[in-house]
Amino acid sequence: MMAMIAMLRVELRRLLLRPWPWVLAAAVLGWLGWNLLLGLGEFLKAQAHLATLPAAPGYTDIVAVPLLAQFAEIALLLVPILSMQSLAGERRAGTLPLLLAQGLPAAAIVLGKYLAQLLWLWLLLGLVLLLPLLLAPATHLDYGKLAAAALGIALLLAALLAVGVAASAFTRQPVLAAALALALTLALWAGAAQGRAPQLSGPLLRWLSLPTHLQPMLRGLVATQDLAYFGILVALALGCAVQRLARERAVG
Amino acid sequence: MLSPLTLGLRAGEVLGLLGVNGAGKSTALMLMAAVLAPDAGRVELNGVDLAEFPNRARDHIGYLPEQAPLWPELTVREQLDAHGRLRGRRGAALSVARDELLQRLDLAPLAQRLCAQLSLGQRQRVGLACALLHRPGLLVLDEPGNGLDPLQAERVRALLRERAADGAAIVISTHLLAEVETQCTRVAILHEGALRLDAPLHAHAGEWRIAVQPGESERARAVLAPLAQSIAIEEDARLRVQLRDGVDVAAVAPALLAAGVALRGLEPAAWTLAQTFAHIAGGGAARAA
Numbered sequence: 001m002m003a004m005i006a007m008l009r010v011e012l013r014r015l016l017l018r019p020w021p022w023v024l025a026a027a028v029l030g031w032l033g034w035n036l037l038l039g040l041g042e043f044l045k046a047q048a049h050l051a052t053l054p055a056a057p058g059y060t061d062i063v064a065v066p067l068l069a070q071f072a073e074i075a076l077l078l079v080p081i082l083s084m085q086s087l088a089g090e091r092r093a094g095t096l097p098l099l100l101a102q103g104l105p106a107a108a109i110v111l112g113k114y115l116a117q118l119l120w121l122w123l124l125l126g127l128v129l130l131l132p133l134l135l136a137p138a139t140h141l142d143y144g145k146l147a148a149a150a151l152g153i154a155l156l157l158a159a160l161l162a163v164g165v166a167a168s169a170f171t172r173q174p175v176l177a178a179a180l181a182l183a184l185t186l187a188l189w190a191g192a193a194q195g196r197a198p199q200l201s202g203p204l205l206r207w208l209s210l211p212t213h214l215q216p217m218l219r220g221l222v223a224t225q226d227l228a229y230f231g232i233l234v235a236l237a238l239g240c241a242v243q244r245l246a247r248e249r250a251v252g
Numbered sequence: 253m254l255s256p257l258t259l260g261l262r263a264g265e266v267l268g269l270l271g272v273n274g275a276g277k278s279t280a281l282m283l284m285a286a287v288l289a290p291d292a293g294r295v296e297l298n299g300v301d302l303a304e305f306p307n308r309a310r311d312h313i314g315y316l317p318e319q320a321p322l323w324p325e326l327t328v329r330e331q332l333d334a335h336g337r338l339r340g341r342r343g344a345a346l347s348v349a350r351d352e353l354l355q356r357l358d359l360a361p362l363a364q365r366l367c368a369q370l371s372l373g374q375r376q377r378v379g380l381a382c383a384l385l386h387r388p389g390l391l392v393l394d395e396p397g398n399g400l401d402p403l404q405a406e407r408v409r410a411l412l413r414e415r416a417a418d419g420a421a422i423v424i425s426t427h428l429l430a431e432v433e434t435q436c437t438r439v440a441i442l443h444e445g446a447l448r449l450d451a452p453l454h455a456h457a458g459e460w461r462i463a464v465q466p467g468e469s470e471r472a473r474a475v476l477a478p479l480a481q482s483i484a485i486e487e488d489a490r491l492r493v494q495l496r497d498g499v500d501v502a503a504v505a506p507a508l509l510a511a512g513v514a515l516r517g518l519e520p521a522a523w524t525l526a527q528t529f530a531h532i533a534g535g536g537a538a539r540a541a
Binding site: 002003006007009010013014017018093094095097098099100101102103104105 | 282285286287307311313315317319321322323324325326330334335337338339340382
């Protein structure tokens, strides 16, 4: 446990000192801020029409949650870029043998790196959440629905990052790790197309797809099976990364 | 790929590991440092199998790979702190050890510099400081002299001598034979993945082969008896002489000449390290293996 915390501290420190994660974060926040303004404009324009509807969607449905959904789509690209360095970068720089030489268990190395990057992603999610929350005093915000959506995005980030770290464990080229993570992520996201081609997706494929478990949370529904799905995905991906790293110590 | 090899190291011993490129030195070092686990056999530290208890490495082994790998985003001080914490060191003990090494390795002026901005020699010293930080009982160093100028190299040698005197066992892999001769108490030579030589470095120090005129071997023996611990006549006119401790070889020729024995040759009985290495690297069998 202490080894994992030490690894987490080192990784967090390195992450906070690198410029490019902050550049990415600024770009994401800038893009989402601009989209918030656009969404807000649409919402204000539709006010007259919405006033005639008996159960009209509000600010949360039209502006806040779609903004989080946009962040989810950006995360499909952002997370592989962030995670590509985690183990592949260490291996390429020659620092991985040094970590192994310190007798750190493979699980401590993987979990320390994973948690540090997850904390950074959740910090970014917190900043993204601030955007719709800034207007909370001026509008009616459905906090329950927003919390469910935020939980869904937080779990999505955890799952994407676990896949990214696992991809990074299998190569020494960060770019290759990012490409592999992106390919896996897109495969898991493919279920999003099921609405357009239901004949191509059976129940198993539907269950495996990320959107199947994210969409209910974006609608405000938190189900145990969706939480379990994300938990299983994270555990499987991190388990693969740990096994790969342990094997590296064994066979070089 | 390494052939089966047995290599033991006692506290305070400094082993020089030699071999041509691709001989298996780095693999052997990574096995000793518990970076790799062996396919077969055991790597033991104080009787404990490192494959079974890799955490032992955390406390007792310091490892410096050939190219000191450092995290470029951290400063030198942060680098040392990070390594200390990963080794389970905390608080004042970590600060004291870190500051001492910064001073000893002349890194104090660089403490706030990012590791990405360091030269090769500076990186090497930081890597060495990381390996020494937790006062390990076993130091595994791959080319520690890489990029060091003569003054820095001497600082490093002095520090390693101190650690060895404190009881640390040290393994140094290098291509510099002079570094082995000045620094090590034992030498091992690997060739094509196999251990070809493992011997005390100065086992034959003081042993000389002396050639005299035919028929004068007995007289030479009598003349040299006061200077020698042992004298063997190998063949006619050739003697193998082990000088007493403190007797300089420079005393041999005057003693023989004063007794009227003509000296025809004087050379170390043992091969030099350079000769041994060249012989093994050239595919010959080792004399001391």
